[in-house]
Amino acid sequence: MTEYSATYARYFKYTLFSLSFFVLGYAFTDYKTIFLGLALGTVFSLYNLWNMYSKIGRFGQAVASGQKVKTLGSLARLVTAGLAVLIAQRYPEHFHLLSVVVGLMSVYIIMLIDSLTRATRTSKEKR
Template sequence: MLDLHQIFIMQKKALFFLLALCVLGWGITPYGSIFLGLGLGAFFGTYNFWILTRRMDRFDRNLEVGKKTASLGTALRFGSGVAAAAVALTLPQYFHLISTIVGLMIPYVFLFVGAFVSLVKKSSNGK
């Protein structure tokens, strides 16, 4: 299975592709606020995944030396999600709230899809 850094690199590539689609959707379709909300949520979701990657590295290093780790940054990631929702609520003429929340979950969907594809590739190579 891929390690967390490889998954994060794939996530960044997928985020750039998604942001390009959001810009196209914003410019071409009449649903600009929905596409901007998706982009905003995906951006903050990727930021949350980056925080998780950093904290997991720190957790692994501390575990190797026998040191305790306080947390995995749950409060910081929760605060980031609240910030994304606050931006969408503050500027509803630009950002759609529901699409912002959906956008926050996109990196985790990418994570599950990547894990599933990796599992399928691994099982097909074993046969």
């Protein structure tokens, strides 16, 4: 497994863990719309992570073989985020809009935290 695949698997695992936390929060608290919004945003964020991973893999193969490179799908990720927001606006009694937006950012928050912890570990190991 390449380092890139291992990183993707780690992000996927952490995101599924946070999604399970949101589902438990929905089940056991009175903040159902907030946790359902977080879960909806996280599901769409997880899809965007998978989409980005697969497109970057194809991008790398195209560069390695000298073929023409296609886009990485930024528009597709924006449309997916827009769809999640539209669902939240259509059903405000079920989904808290701000929670959906935070859920959409969950993978990026996980990436940031993971990168910071890995950088901290690496700098401590070098000392």
